[in-house]
Amino acid sequence: MDIMLLAPELAIVVTGLAVLLIGLFLPTDSKKVLGYLASLGVLVALALTVSSLGTEATLFNNTVTIDALSQFFKIVFLVVSLLFAIAGIKYTEGHSNTEEFYALGLFATIGMMFVASANDLMLLFVAFELASLATYALAGFEKKNAKSLEAAMKYFIIGSLSAALMLLGISYVYGATGTTSIPDIAANSGVLVSSPMGIVAVVLLLAGFGFKIALVPFHMWAPDTYQGSPSVVSALLAAGSKKMGIVAALKVFVVALIALKADWQIAFAILAVITMTYGNVVALKQTSVKRMLAYSSLAQAGYITMAFVVLTPMALGGGIFYALSHGFMKAGAFIATAAVGYMVLSENKDSADPDHIDNFRGLGKRMPITALCMTIFVFALAGIPLTAGYMSKFVLFSSTIQSGFVWLAVIAILNSAISLGYYAKIVKYMYFLPTDSEKVSEPFPYTLAMIIAAVGVLVLGFWSEPFIHWAMEAASVLITGGM
């Protein structure tokens, strides 16, 4: 076994522990260095992952697998983690718990990365819980902010419930097939098809993952949690943690339980339609930008779920590509709200509603870079051409039509039309509504994170060929793995 195969994971673990240790000996005002250290660690892990692209291997008795799919999602998580770490430099400024913030963020990342490479349901569950526990704590990072605590509490309770359901589902699968290894389950899934246990397992797992991906009707926690958590953490939750649910669901349903396709395919279709429609319609009347982004995040998850319905290599590739695009767009958008929130709070410490859309008035004049980046993110989320969001929708929706699910594509396309309503509202506030407030200086770490994300969105939109190709390769792992 070549330990170098795990180098990216090791880099993150070492950085996480180092941050935690060093933080103990640093005075609060010099803890800024921890942010640079964490960003550096993530950057190294990202470089190691990119340099090992194309490697295929299995480790630890077949429980960890390295292939195109796991590499792809690892990069998604590392990118989000990088944005999180950079934006965190500003967010944690003057905070005495900086080391915990970064350590938890990095541990969440490591959990997500192991979910991406898990080839065994036990490892998948443990990694899933590692990431979840770390994010529960992060959601409540602002200990004196009631909203943040509420967010964390809700997230924790519902997250635990979903974990329990998932575990129960896994135990049914294990009971029927006698194994927790994903390829072995796929090979033995005949037992599940012929027994009612299969249905029970599918229902439980669907509910478990449904909570994590925030599919309606398992979404109740998401708007409150995304709104209440610090914006930088919301970025990690919406852009990272949600993708973890998607990659796990891909592994469990599309690979392990593909034999039960008839049972879960239609369920995913219904969930996708309800989720995207509910998310978009409710987002229309939100006045809190973070809450709006939370509902938009539901809608986006609804689109991605279409890949589970269509199940062709192109659709799965489209879904996976969408996950990458969404990572950039959503993380960027939340970081932009973080920058605005920072601006509002620095002007008025007791502002009750730093993420209210009124604070975006005239942002084009007050914070030109933030406003420009936010415009790119919301246009991408809406699917305006030449952005990552458009290319993702193009691949995903067109593959849906190709496989004959025209009705599903029509609903999704109409949904995109609705969504433009609230995305355009943000742009209108930023550029077209007057403000009498002054121009403010934009905090550098936020700006840097947003520019990275915006460049990512544009690169994926203009120069999509290699990324689509790569996502298709990742999708082919799912297809061949399931056969």
Added chain:
Amino acid sequence: MMPILSMIVLIPLIFAALALFTKTKEQARVVALAGTVIVLLLTVYMYFNFDSTIADNQFEELAQWVPSLGITYHLGVDGIAMPLILLNAIVLPLLVLFTWNDDRKSPNKFYALILATEGAVIGVFTALDFFLFYVFWELTLIPLFFMVSIWGGPNKHKAAIKFFIYTHVASLVMLLGIFGLYFAAWDMTGTPSLDIPYLINQFQFIGSGLTKDMIFLALLFGFIVKIPSFPFHSWLPDAYTEAPTAGSVLFVMLKIGGYGLFKVMLPMLPFTASPNLMITIMAVLGSVSVLYGAFLALSQKDLKRMVAYSSVSHMGYVTLGAAGLVSLSVSGAMFQQFSHGLIMSIMFMSCGVINSTTGTRIINDLGGLAQKMPKLTVIMVLTFMASLGLPGLTGFIAEVSVLAGSFVNLPMYVIIALLAIVITAAYHLWALQRAMFGVYNAKLGTVTDINVFQTFSMGVIAILILYFGLHPTPVFDMMMTNSEHIVSLMATMGV
């Protein structure tokens, strides 16, 4: 050779970005004028190097973009697109001059939006890849939406949203049609491609007649709403009327719906499962638009609203002529687009001038303006005559070609449209008489004639209306070449 098409698409977009960063009205308008004049010069150069005897795409540019989905960067112009690009290139600098002395909020954004619209519209006319085509198609929507919602009239928000939703839904339906064509061709050949000429050519090999008809109708819907044709015209009067003058002129320049009809629909038409049904649909929509639009125009009290409805009526000729399917009617319809662009620009500019100097556009509140505004009156009378189809002006040539050409195949529908001619003459002359002639309405206060910039820009367009009315060949020839090509396709199929 230089990539001239990329240049005429990108230069307006680049200048739009530049205009955004200007601080004052003076800087913004200079940037806008520079951008539009460069495009005009390039277009004129292109026009003189254009071979109007062949129906092929010229000045082609082709590069791979996303090979795994068959997306290419493919540009080219033919005799359908060239006159429309010319129209945009000519009118836009004049529009900038027309607004030269106006005072308005955020002039930098105003001129940036004008330039962005020009780039997007020319992009639609040059794109030969459906992906690119759709990108530009959608891109035209955004600047116009903001144009209406920022500088529009009292009901601007409602008008902007209505326009946006209407045409956005139509483009999404069109997108479904594009997808249908894309996948049908992909299934047949095994390779993805979004190339427009290639897909139009593949359309005939699609096996299922139902699929073909669905694809055709989806695309047709997208184009018909943009034209707009009855019964999908209701966004137009609101949007045209509420938009600022420059916005209304930009709307008029947006000839992408009719362009799609000629470029995409007609070559596919003979290969649909039921071509006669499709022809009937287009003929009914076209002739009803002509008549119904004229009646609506007759009943308007607001001058600008009347002009907007007259636009519905005139664009009906485009749909009707396309359905006529002989080379005379098709090229007449193409020429109607060109002529309508010129005429309507002046009509909307006149409405804008009258509104800003008298404070009203209600026809009955005006009266005798000719005494105070002689320069405007001369230009307006000429344009109104062109619009109602006086021989010697562009409107006449276009409408006569459409009606005479269509009579061969569609006599009934031509008769319906003919009824409109009297009404058209009536509302034009009646409005002119009430607003411009008669006794001067003293309540209007001090009224000033158009300034030198406005005179220049409206005058140049008026001269062009006269010039192309007497001597249409410079653009009519290339339209004829392309319509003969389209009609020869029909003949091979025996439609």
